[in-house]
Amino acid sequence: MPLSDEFGREVTGVRVSLTDRCNFDCVYCHNEGLGDTRGPMEPGDDEMGTDDVVRFLNVVAEYGVDSVKLTGGEPMLREDLAEIIRRAPDSMEVSMTTNGTFLPGRAEELKEAGLDRVNVSQDALDPEEFAEITKSGAYDKVMEGVQAAVDAGLAPVKLNMVVFEHTAGYVEGMVDHVAENEGLQLQLIEYMPELTGRPEWNIDIQRVHDWLAEIADHVEHREMHDRKRYFVNPEAAESVAADPQPSELDEFQGGMIEIVDPVENADFCANCGRVRVTHEGYLKGCLNRNDDLQSMGEMSREEIREAFEQVVAERVPYYGEYLVENERGEYEINEKYISAAD
Numbered sequence: 001m002p003l004s005d006e007f008g009r010e011v012t013g014v015r016v017s018l019t020d021r022c023n024f025d026c027v028y029c030h031n032e033g034l035g036d037t038r039g040p041m042e043p044g045d046d047e048m049g050t051d052d053v054v055r056f057l058n059v060v061a062e063y064g065v066d067s068v069k070l071t072g073g074e075p076m077l078r079e080d081l082a083e084i085i086r087r088a089p090d091s092m093e094v095s096m097t098t099n100g101t102f103l104p105g106r107a108e109e110l111k112e113a114g115l116d117r118v119n120v121s122q123d124a125l126d127p128e129e130f131a132e133i134t135k136s137g138a139y140d141k142v143m144e145g146v147q148a149a150v151d152a153g154l155a156p157v158k159l160n161m162v163v164f165e166h167t168a169g170y171v172e173g174m175v176d177h178v179a180e181n182e183g184l185q186l187q188l189i190e191y192m193p194e195l196t197g198r199p200e201w202n203i204d205i206q207r208v209h210d211w212l213a214e215i216a217d218h219v220e221h222r223e224m225h226d227r228k229r230y231f232v233n234p235e236a237a238e239s240v241a242a243d244p245q246p247s248e249l250d251e252f253q254g255g256m257i258e259i260v261d262p263v264e265n266a267d268f269c270a271n272c273g274r275v276r277v278t279h280e281g282y283l284k285g286c287l288n289r290n291d292d293l294q295s296m297g298e299m300s301r302e303e304i305r306e307a308f309e310q311v312v313a314e315r316v317p318y319y320g321e322y323l324v325e326n327e328r329g330e331y332e333i334n335e336k337y338i339s340a341a342d
């Protein structure tokens with residue numbers, strides 16, 4: 001039976017950041033709240049070891065956690081990635097979010113190890129625009145990586161595109177791209193300035209919703225985060241039942257566009273059921289907070305249990321509870337959490 005926080009939010013998933021290292025330097029990167037990705041590429045002493053990650057997953061599986069997202073930094077920089085996946089509990093769906101550069105030649109091996117699916121970050125279809133955003137010349141590798149993931153059956157392969165000032169003009173092209181290419185789906189992620197600053201890069205995500213609603217044949221709500229999914233490929237949309245089961249939607253292969261819009265969205269936070277783990281082995285109840293880190297000590301099973309129960313008990317929806325709207329419509333820290341934020 002999954003644990004719930006005092007806002008009735010069950011925790012059924014974990015997001016594990018395997019490293020804060022990365023071979024890219026994306027201009028928008030929040031690095032899951034862990035600071036700058038730049039620095040040495042060699043494994044740091046501070047990273048959780050293979051056994052710690054596996055032990056953690058086994059303990060939380062006992063609490064009904066049935067999915068894990070491996071992320072980073074760039075999770076494919078971890079040499080023990082396949083081993084972690086292989087030793088993850090069978091009861092868990094294992095997915096990964098990656099920049100895709102290391103997928104060529106390795107996607108098959110990860111699939112065999114038990115990886116179910118991948119999300120690959122891709123913010124533009126043009127190599128120069130791509131380089132401008134990621135500060136990397138690895139465009140061809142990423143395109144190859146996406147194809148390698150499709151070929152290996154890591155489905156659905158979701159392309160993650162951050163929608164902000166630099167990319168707003170590429171959204172239409174990306175929508176066409178996934179509609180035309182079988183095996184791909186698109187996640188349009190609202191730029192989150194909370195950890196990175198630059199609020200002037202924000203675009204109005206509602207305009208993207210409105211545009212997709214106009215061209216979509218079918219619209220669904222995903223339970224997680226109350227996210228909206230638009231089905232834009234007419235032929236593909238017809239193959240979805242009138243009242244599809246979530247599993248059918250997950251299998252949908254073409255023209256599906258999901259919007260991830262967490263910014264100032266209390267409904268998104270009210271439906272948030274995932275706890276995070278930093279590469280150093282700290283639990284974290286919310287992406288946007290840095291005052292809720294919970295140590296797992298030496299990561300014995302008992303310490304993991306205690307810390308996990310505590311972090312769940314202390315989870316708070318960020319928008320709507322930790323931050324509340326004032327009379328001017330701006331979000332500010334709820335008075336009852338002000339001492340925690342100091």
Ligand SMILES: Nc1nc2c(ncn2[C@@H]2O[C@H](COP(=O)(O)OP(=O)(O)OP(=O)(O)O)[C@@H](O)[C@H]2O)c(=O)[nH]1
Nearest residue numbers: 069071095097119160187189192260262272274287
């Ligand atoms: N604020 C906030 N943003 C999130 C949350 N989950 C995902 N995001 C944003 O969406 C980005 C992409 O998430 P992914 O790692 O691809 O995974 P996902 O979309 O959440 O999960 P799946 O759709 O199940 O693959 C994250 O890096 C965040 O920017 C969340 O719980 N809170």
Ligand SMILES: C[S@@+](CC[C@H](N)C(=O)[O-])C[C@H]1O[C@@H](n2cnc3c(N)ncnc32)[C@H](O)[C@@H]1O
Nearest residue numbers: 028029030031072073097098099121160191192
């Ligand atoms: C931090 S990255 C880690 C995994 C991997 N390196 C990658 O890029 O896919 C995870 C996701 O966060 C997204 N992301 C990073 N910074 C963001 C921001 N400020 N706003 C919205 N999404 C962001 C990225 O686009 C990526 O899809």
Ligand code: SF4
Nearest residue numbers: 022024026029073099
């Ligand atoms: S690839 Fe991922 S972790 Fe690396 S800089 Fe880009 S968004 Fe951040």
Ligand code: SF4
Nearest residue numbers: 269272286287317318
């Ligand atoms: S509560 Fe935090 S982690 Fe959950 S959706 Fe809101 S901002 Fe994201």
